[in-house]
Amino acid sequence: MSETLKSLRFTLLAVIAALFVSAFIIVITDIEALGDGNFGQAFSTLGTAYWGLFKGSFGSLRAISNTITGATPLLLAGLAVSSAFKAGLFNIGATGQMLAGAITGLWVGFAFQLPPIIHVPLALLAAAVGGALFGAIPGVLKARTGAHEVITTIMLNGIASFTVLWLLKTELFKREGRDDAISKFVEDSAKLPKLFWFMGKRIDLLAHTGFIVALLATFAFWWLLRKTTLGFEMQATGFNQEAARYAGMKTKSLMVVSMAIAGAFAGLAGGSEVLGLYGYASGTVAGDIGFDAIAVALLGRSTPIGTLVSALLFGALQAGGRQMQVDTDVPIDLIVVLRALIVMFIAAPLLVKAIFRVKGEAKAFGQTFRGWGG
Amino acid sequence: MTAAAMPERVVSAEQRKRARSVGITYLVLAMVCFFIFTRRPGDAGFRITETSQFTLPAQGFGWALGIVLVAVAAAQLLRGFGRLSNVVLALATASFFMSFLAWAAAGDSFSFVGMLQDTVSRSVPITLGAIGGILSERSGVINISIEGMLLAAACTSAIGASLTNLWLGTLVGVLTGVGLAAILAVMSIRYKVDQVIVGFAINFFALGVTSFISFRVLVPNRDTMNNLLPVTPIRVPLLSDIPFLGPIFFVQTIFVYFSFAAVALTTWGLYRTKWGLRTRAIGEYPKAAGTLGVDVNKLRYRNLLLAGAVAGVGGAWWPIGIVGRFDQNITNGRGFIALAAVIFGRWHPVGALCGALVFALAEAVRLKIGNFDTGIPSEFLIMAPYVVTIIVVAGFIGASRAPKAAGQPYEDQ
Numbered sequence: 001m002s003e004t005l006k007s008l009r010f011t012l013l014a015v016i017a018a019l020f021v022s023a024f025i026i027v028i029t030d031i032e033a034l035g036d037g038n039f040g041q042a043f044s045t046l047g048t049a050y051w052g053l054f055k056g057s058f059g060s061l062r063a064i065s066n067t068i069t070g071a072t073p074l075l076l077a078g079l080a081v082s083s084a085f086k087a088g089l090f091n092i093g094a095t096g097q098m099l100a101g102a103i104t105g106l107w108v109g110f111a112f113q114l115p116p117i118i119h120v121p122l123a124l125l126a127a128a129v130g131g132a133l134f135g136a137i138p139g140v141l142k143a144r145t146g147a148h149e150v151i152t153t154i155m156l157n158g159i160a161s162f163t164v165l166w167l168l169k170t171e172l173f174k175r176e177g178r179d180d181a182i183s184k185f186v187e188d189s190a191k192l193p194k195l196f197w198f199m200g201k202r203i204d205l206l207a208h209t210g211f212i213v214a215l216l217a218t219f220a221f222w223w224l225l226r227k228t229t230l231g232f233e234m235q236a237t238g239f240n241q242e243a244a245r246y247a248g249m250k251t252k253s254l255m256v257v258s259m260a261i262a263g264a265f266a267g268l269a270g271g272s273e274v275l276g277l278y279g280y281a282s283g284t285v286a287g288d289i290g291f292d293a294i295a296v297a298l299l300g301r302s303t304p305i306g307t308l309v310s311a312l313l314f315g316a317l318q319a320g321g322r323q324m325q326v327d328t329d330v331p332i333d334l335i336v337v338l339r340a341l342i343v344m345f346i347a348a349p350l351l352v353k354a355i356f357r358v359k360g361e362a363k364a365f366g367q368t369f370r371g372w373g374g
Numbered sequence: 375m376t377a378a379a380m381p382e383r384v385v386s387a388e389q390r391k392r393a394r395s396v397g398i399t400y401l402v403l404a405m406v407c408f409f410i411f412t413r414r415p416g417d418a419g420f421r422i423t424e425t426s427q428f429t430l431p432a433q434g435f436g437w438a439l440g441i442v443l444v445a446v447a448a449a450q451l452l453r454g455f456g457r458l459s460n461v462v463l464a465l466a467t468a469s470f471f472m473s474f475l476a477w478a479a480a481g482d483s484f485s486f487v488g489m490l491q492d493t494v495s496r497s498v499p500i501t502l503g504a505i506g507g508i509l510s511e512r513s514g515v516i517n518i519s520i521e522g523m524l525l526a527a528a529c530t531s532a533i534g535a536s537l538t539n540l541w542l543g544t545l546v547g548v549l550t551g552v553g554l555a556a557i558l559a560v561m562s563i564r565y566k567v568d569q570v571i572v573g574f575a576i577n578f579f580a581l582g583v584t585s586f587i588s589f590r591v592l593v594p595n596r597d598t599m600n601n602l603l604p605v606t607p608i609r610v611p612l613l614s615d616i617p618f619l620g621p622i623f624f625v626q627t628i629f630v631y632f633s634f635a636a637v638a639l640t641t642w643g644l645y646r647t648k649w650g651l652r653t654r655a656i657g658e659y660p661k662a663a664g665t666l667g668v669d670v671n672k673l674r675y676r677n678l679l680l681a682g683a684v685a686g687v688g689g690a691w692w693p694i695g696i697v698g699r700f701d702q703n704i705t706n707g708r709g710f711i712a713l714a715a716v717i718f719g720r721w722h723p724v725g726a727l728c729g730a731l732v733f734a735l736a737e738a739v740r741l742k743i744g745n746f747d748t749g750i751p752s753e754f755l756i757m758a759p760y761v762v763t764i765i766v767v768a769g770f771i772g773a774s775r776a777p778k779a780a781g782q783p784y785e786d787q
Contacts, residue, residue: 025583029590090570092710147768151714154707155760166753295578298571331589336582344575348567 013352018341049330056323057316065207071315073289075214076269078296078307079221080262085302087258088238093153094266095290096160097131101267102274104130106281109186119189127271128264135263139256165283181283192276210272222304234258299343393454395769400447403470404440411436411477418476419483432480439473478743490622492738498633500730502688503712505636509681513674514657514779518573521709522580523551527689529584532700535602540694547690548683555682559675566783588702604698629695640723657777660784670784
C-alpha cells in the first residue's frame with residue numbers, strides 16, 4: 001500500500017472511531033429515553049442525528065454551499081496558524097488578526113466608490129494588510145524583548161475584540177439608527193461575488209468567492225514553503241533557531257515576517273467574512289474561528305494540503321451539525337466533541353492501530369510545536 | 375577567555391536596557407497621571423469597612439504622583455536604584471494604581487476592601503490552573519489543556535454537588551481533572567502524540583462535551599442537577615481581625631486557603647524535596663535523570679495526575695466556590711490566562727500566583743468600578759489589563775526559560 005493510501009486509511013479509521021465515541025455520548029445523554037428504558041428511541045435519535053449530519057453537509061447543493069461557506073474562514077485562519085507553526089511560532093492570535101482584517105477591509109469596503117474590479121481586490125488587500133500589521137506586533141515583541149507569543153497573542157485577542165466593539169460604535173463605522181456594535185454595510189462594488197452566481201437568484205446559496213481567495217492563499221502558502229528562500233528560512237528557523245542563526249539567517253526579522261504573513265492570512269479570513277458573507281461587521285464577526293483554526297492547523301499538520309482538507313472537514317461538520325440540531329434534540333456542540341475526537345485519533349495513529357487491530361507500521365505524527373523555548 | 379568573560383557583559387548590557395525601559399515606563403506613567411488622572415475633580419472614597427473609609431483627592435493625588443514619578447524616572451535613568459529598584463518599581467506601580475482608582479471613583483466611593491477580597495477569591499482558579507500547568511511542564515509535558523480541565527471539572531462538580539453534597543461534588547471535579555490528565559498522560563507518554571495537539575483536543579473535547587451536557591441534560595433538569603448552595607467564607611480566628619489585611623486574606627472560602635496552601639506546598643516540594651529535584655530533572659534533562667535510575671515516565675504520569683487533581687479543584691471553584699451552578703463555557707478562557715500566568719511567573723508557583731493575582735485584580739476592578747462614568751469608553755478600561763500584561767511581559771520579564779524537555783516524549787533506552 002502506498003504512503004498516501006495508508007495515511008488515508010488511518011484518517012478514515014480515526015473519523016470512524018470519533019463517530020463511535022460521539023454516538024456513545026449521544027445515547028448516554030438521552031436521559032429521557034434511557035429513563036423509560038426505551039433504547040430503541042435513543043438509537044433512532046442517533047440515526048437521525050448522523051443522517052442529518054451527512055444531509056446537512058453534502059446532501060444537496062445548498063448543503064455543499066454551506067460546507068464551503070463554513071470552510072472558507074477556517075481555511076484562511078487555519079493557514080494563519082499553520083504558517084506560524086512552520087516558523088516555530090504558536091499563533092493563538094488568529095482571532096485578533098481576523099478582527100483587524102475585518103475592520104480595515106470593512107473601511108475600504110464602504111469608504112470608497114470604485115468599480116468592482118478594483119474595489120474587491122483593494123478591500124481584500126486592505127484586510128490582508130490590516131491583519132499583517134496586527135499580526136506583526138507579537139513578532140516584533142518577541143524579536144525585540146523575547147516576550148512569548150502565546151501570552152502576547154492571547155492578550156492581543158482581548159485588545160482587538162474590545163477595540164472593535166468600541167470602533168463599531170464610533171461615527172465612522174456605526175450604522176445609522178443603531179446603538180450597538182454593528183457597522184454600516186459595505187458598498188455593493190466591494191462585495192465578493194457569490195460562488196454559485198450561475199444558479200440564478202438562489203439566495204440560500206451563501207458560498208462566496210472568498211473560497212477561491214482561500215484556495216489561492218493555500219497555493220501561495222505551498223509556493224512560499226516550497227519555492228522561495230523566505231519559506232525555506234522560515235522553516236529552518238522553526239526547526240532549529242540556533243542552527244538557522246549560525247547559518248546566517250536573520251532569525252529575528254524572520255519572526256516578524258512570519259507573524260506578518262500569518263496575520264495576513266487571518267486578516268483575509270476576517271475580510272472575506274465581511275465582504276463575502278455578512279456585508280457588514282459586528283463584534284462577533286470572528287466568533288470562535290480563530291480558536292477552531294488551531295485545531296484545523298493541528299489536524300492538517302501545518303501543511304498546505306492538510307490545512308485545506310481539515311478546513312473542509314470542519315466546514316462540513318459545522319454545516320451538518322446545524323442540520324442535525326434542527327432534525328433532532330442533539331445540540332450542535334456535539335460537533336465540537338467530534339472535532340476534538342477526530343484531532344485526537346488522527347494525532348495518535350498508534351492508538352487507532354490498537355483499536356482496530358490494523359497491521360503495519362503507523363507513522364508517528366511529527367511534532368508541531370517545539371516547546372516553549374526560543 | 376572571551377567566552378568566560380562574555381556572560382557578565384551580556385547580562386550587564388541587558389540590565390542596562392531593562393533599567394532604561396523601566397525609566398521610560400516611569401515617564402509614561404507620569405504623563406498618564408498629568409494628562410488623564412488630573413482630569414476629574416472631587417474626592418474618591420475608598421471604603422474599608424461598612425462604616426470607615428479613607429478619601430483621596432483625585433486631582434491632587436494625580437499631580438503629586440506625576441511629579442514624584444518624573445523625579446523617580448530621572449533618578450532611574452541617571453543612576454538607577456541599585457538593589458532597591460524592584461522596591462521602587464512596586465511602590466510606583468501601587469501608587470499609580472491608587473491614583474487610577476481615585477481618578478475613576480472621583481466624586482464617588484467604592485468598597486476598596488471588597489474589591490481586594492474579590493481579587494483574592496477570583497485568583498483561585500487561575501492559580502490552581504497554573505499550578506496544574508507548572509506540575510506538568512516542570513516534569514516535561516506541555517499542558518495546554520488547563521482550560522479543558524477547569525471547564526470539565528466545573529461541569530461535573532456542579533452536577534455532583536447538586537446530586538449529593540459539596541464535598542463529593544468537589545471530589546467529582548477532582549476526579550474529572552485527573553481523568554483528563556490521564557488522557558493527556560497516556561496520549562503524550564505512551565502514544566507519544568504531540569503534546570500541544572492532545573492538549574488542544576482535550577480543550578475542544580471539554581468545551582464540546584460540557585456545552586452538550588449543559589443543553590441536553592442540565593437545562594431540562596436544572597433544579598435537580600444544576601442547583602446548589604456555594605460554600606460560605608470561613609473567618610480565620612485572630613488573623614481575620616487584622617485591620618485591612620484580615621478581611622482580604624482571612625475571610626475567604628476554603629478554596630482560597632487551599633490555593634495558597636497549594637502554592638506553598640508546590641514551592642516547597644519542587645525546591646526542597648527529593649520528589650521536586652527529580653521532577654525538575656525529568657523536565658530539564660530526562661536522559662540524565664533516567665540514567666541515574668529515575669523512572670522518568672512513571673514520575674511524569676504521577677505528576678500529570680496530580681496536576682489534573684489540582685486543576686480539578688480550580689474548576690470546582692466556579693459552581694461550589696462562588697456561582698452555585700454551571701453555565702456553558704463558564705471558564706471563558708481562564709485556563710489560557712492560567713497558562714499565561716505560568717509563563718509570566720517563569721514556571722515558579724509564587725510567580726504564577728502573582729500573575730494570577732494581577733489578572734484577578736483586573737477582573738475585580740472592572741466589576742467594581744466599571745460603572746463609574748469616567749468619560750473614557752468602558753472598552754478601554756476592560757482591555758487595560760491585557761495592555762498591562764503585554765507591557766509587563768515585554769518590558770520587564772522578557773524571554774522566560776521554559777523547562778527544557780517540555781514537549782519531548784521520553785524513550786527508555
